[in-house]
Amino acid sequence: MEKTRAYDIIIKPILTEKSYMMMQENKYTFKVAKDANKLEIREAIELLFNVKVVDVKTMNYKPKPKRLGRSEGYRSSWKKAIIKLADGYVIRELQGNM
Numbered sequence: 001m002e003k004t005r006a007y008d009i010i011i012k013p014i015l016t017e018k019s020y021m022m023m024q025e026n027k028y029t030f031k032v033a034k035d036a037n038k039l040e041i042r043e044a045i046e047l048l049f050n051v052k053v054v055d056v057k058t059m060n061y062k063p064k065p066k067r068l069g070r071s072e073g074y075r076s077s078w079k080k081a082i083i084k085l086a087d088g089y090v091i092r093e094l095q096g097n098m
Contacts, residue, residue: 006044009036013094014080022082028091032058032081041081049093052086 013019014029022029032041038056045053058081063074085091 001040001043001047003047006047009033009040009044010048015094023095026085026087026090028083028085028094030081030083032079034060034077034079036079036081038081041083045083049091051089051091053083054086055084057082057084 009032011031011033014031016029019029030041030045036044038058041058042053042056045051058079061078061080063077065072065074067073
């Protein structure tokens with residue numbers, strides 16, 4: 001896999017209170033492309049951050065209806081991946097404020 005494709009798969013990290021708690025267990029959370037499968041996500045993380053991935057769990061989120069006055073619409077659907085790294089590996093770029 002080339003780096004440009006890896007950047008298309010991994011959209012952005014999800015940094016919340018819960019995800020910071022999971023970082024202590026060596027689990028990291030990312031927003032990923034909706035059409036990416038677990039193998040592609042694993043390869044992209046290993047290529048971009050130079051780490052060893054042990055497990056990948058994915059979740060698909062459906063669009064939510066939203067309303068602002070009389071106009072109605074939907075938020076976009078998206079996909080989340082939780083990555084578990086092998087012992088001894090960390091992603092230092094995401095642990096800046098810990």
